[in-house]
Amino acid sequence: MFFSVRYHSEMTTTAILGQGYVGLPLAEALCEVGDTVLGFDVNEALVARLNSGSSHVDDISDASLAKMLAAGYRATSVPSDLRLADVVVICVPTPLHPSGAPDLSYVENASTLVAENMKPGALVILESTTYPGTTKNLLRPMLEEGGRELDADFMLAFSPERIDPGNAKFNIRNTPKIVGGESGKSGEAAADFYRRFVSEIHVTRGTKEAEAAKLLENTYRHVNIALVNELAMFCHDLGIDIWEVIRAASSKPYGFAPFYPGPGVGGHCIPVDPAYLSYEVKKRLGVDFRFIETAMDINNGMPRYVVSRIQRILNRDEKPLRGSKVLLLGMAYKPNIADLRESPSLEILEILMHEGADVSYHDPLIQTLRIGEQVVAGVADASTAAAESDVVVLLQAHAAYDIDALIGQSKFFFDTRGVTRSDNVERL
Numbered sequence: 170m171f172f173s174v175r176y177h178s179e180m181t182t183t184a185i186l187g188q189g190y191v192g193l194p195l196a197e198a199l200c201e202v203g204d205t206v207l208g209f210d211v212n213e214a215l216v217a218r219l220n221s222g223s224s225h226v227d228d229i230s231d232a233s234l235a236k237m238l239a240a241g242y243r244a245t246s247v248p249s250d251l252r253l254a255d256v257v258v259i260c261v262p263t264p265l266h267p268s269g270a271p272d273l274s275y276v277e278n279a280s281t282l283v284a285e286n287m288k289p290g291a292l293v294i295l296e297s298t299t300y301p302g303t304t305k306n307l308l309r310p311m312l313e314e315g316g317r318e319l320d321a322d323f324m325l326a327f328s329p330e331r332i333d334p335g336n337a338k339f340n341i342r343n344t345p346k347i348v349g350g351e352s353g354k355s356g357e358a359a360a361d362f363y364r365r366f367v368s369e370i371h372v373t374r375g376t377k378e379a380e381a382a383k384l385l386e387n388t389y390r391h392v393n394i395a396l397v398n399e400l401a402m403f404c405h406d407l408g409i410d411i412w413e414v415i416r417a418a419s420s421k422p423y424g425f426a427p428f429y430p431g432p433g434v435g436g437h438c439i440p441v442d443p444a445y446l447s448y449e450v451k452k453r454l455g456v457d458f459r460f461i462e463t464a465m466d467i468n469n470g471m472p473r474y475v476v477s478r479i480q481r482i483l484n485r486d487e488k489p490l491r492g493s494k495v496l497l498l499g500m501a502y503k504p505n506i507a508d509l510r511e512s513p514s515l516e517i518l519e520i521l522m523h524e525g526a527d528v529s530y531h532d533p534l535i536q537t538l539r540i541g542e543q544v545v546a547g548v549a550d551a552s553t554a555a556a557e558s559d560v561v562v563l564l565q566a567h568a569a570y571d572i573d574a575l576i577g578q579s580k581f582f583f584d585t586r587g588v589t590r591s592d593n594v595e596r597l
């Protein structure tokens with residue numbers, strides 16, 4: 170069946186596989202344009218939670234979820250519900266195996282569910298970040314099983330998600346969206362679908378270009394962060410203030426984009442996505458993607474570097490790391506959210522525990538966290554803990570922190586984020 174559609178709200182039922190940081194905000198945007206939205210997730214506890222009105226995603230409040238439910242949003246774990254959908258969007262995780270290789274098992278499982286429960290003529294869009302060729306070589310053959318044909322029986326596109334959790338300025342609606350179709354018709358249909366709620370659509374030649382564009386964006390960040398991290402280490406030894414250097418270079422109105430050093434890179438994307446690109450280059454072409462390998466080396470070494478700096482601070486006070494009281498402030502990988510995924514702060518905490526420091530942490534948004542099998546509870550009051558510590562380390566500058574007051578209460582204050590200016594603070 171040929172399926173040519175201009176998506177009109179009153180006719181579109183959209184199913185989103187994966188109701189996480191990407192899938193749930195997408196569901197909200199689609200509810201707002203009048204789609205009937207099915208939030209499909211294999212996590213049944215999460216489905217029950219969402220249907221009861223409780224959101225687990227920072228950017229979607231319970232009040233927003235209540236509006237979605239009132240507009241007809243429904244979370245489900247029932248695969249046959251996918252048969253109702255005119256459009257199916259896949260937003261499932263794409264992590265790495267412990268070996269460092271891409272783990273596409275979630276995409277494969279989701280694609281199997283779609284292939285087995287697809288309405289004739291449905292538009293299928295993959296949003297999960299992945300290496301170029303995934304849509305063409307993995308998803309498409311699965312959807313073609315049983316003799317189905319692209320454009321006649323289904324349409325297929327890739328459109329990378331660019332959501333930036335906690336970003337008050339850019340959201341799903343005002344961030345331009347890249348769309349690449351497996352055919353011209355698929356690309357057009359996917360562009361029409363997003364045009365209803367995204368301000369600007371950029372259509373690529375095909376799916377591979379759209380997949381590679383997302384990896385370029387995140388590799389660009391990864392490599393530039395590594396550049397300033399390496400420079401920060403050299404600047405410290407040369408007695409140069411790296412933060413002042415970046416501020417000065419940023420005064421150039423063209424040809425320079427500032428990136429900032431820190432205790433390492435975290436989150437679902439920056440530490441993971443470049444590995445998808447280097448893996449594919451190595452597998453297909455047999456060569457190393459040298460920039461990515463070097464950037465990984467540097468960024469992955471930052472937690473150990475931060476610990477070495479803590480050691481040097483304590484040294485000046487003739488104290489060993491073992492037994493010294495160290496307070497870590499802010500454990501999430503970015504400010505003002507509770508997301509701990511791949512957060513370098515976890516590695517710093519783990520190293521300090523392993524070295525025998527009397528380490529504690531505070532994060533206004535994270536009451537407990539897990540290091541291996543151990544559940545670690547945060548301290549309730551940052552000020553009291555700061556006053557009792559030998560060194561206080563700012564790992565994440567959450568807006569809730571009164572940093573000047575905390576500096577005043579601390580014996581030594583080590584700022585790994587460059588948010589302080591005063592002389593009585595040690596900066597990365």
Ligand SMILES: NC(=O)c1ccc[n+]([C@@H]2O[C@H](COP(=O)([O-])OP(=O)(O)OC[C@H]3O[C@@H](n4cnc5c(N)ncnc54)[C@H](O)[C@@H]3O)[C@@H](O)[C@H]2O)c1
Pocket residue numbers: 186187188189190191192209210211212215260261262263275278279282296297298299330331332333334437438
């Ligand atoms: N979080 C971000 O800021 C961000 C930004 C851009 C792109 N991405 C990419 O988007 C994708 C999703 O990331 P996320 O942060 O939303 O992940 P997430 O872990 O927050 O959510 C993924 C959800 O998918 C569910 N799931 C797993 N297998 C499933 C299946 N077979 N069918 C249905 N649901 C399934 C999980 O239970 C989970 O609830 C990843 O590829 C990620 O790299 C994430």
